[in-house]
Amino acid sequence: MPAIVGVAQVISVGSSSIFNIGDVYKMMPISNAKTFSGAGSFNTGDGMNVYNHLSTTNTYDSDNIDQGIWLNA
Template sequence: MPSIVGPLKINSIDGGVVNFGDSFYLSPKSTSKTASGSGAFNTGDFICTNTFVSSTNPFDPDFQDQVQIGNA
């Protein structure tokens, strides 16, 4: 059934889905890119990484990596 939603103000949404009324299909979308060196995201106790020489090249010649608009 259709629903009527009154005045509404959302200041910010951080990584969630807001649903008002009836919905058939919800598909939250987000894109991000991170450039990091070898062994940078290791977490835990007693980590031993042997990377010796590590080089990260953050240069990306692409205009767009992943299109978010119209990606239903």
């Protein structure tokens, strides 16, 4: 169903974002990322105490092949 849209001010749009006004059938933002994280990296909360005395993160990728995003349609 069509809509009447008033004024829209866009300050910025991210590199893998979509900005659309109006009718749309399919929207597919595409991006990929590789995240390395060590012990206690994604802990969230108020007043956390995380003790990781000897912690290392192995970031060596011997094959350099990851899952592709070209078939995500």
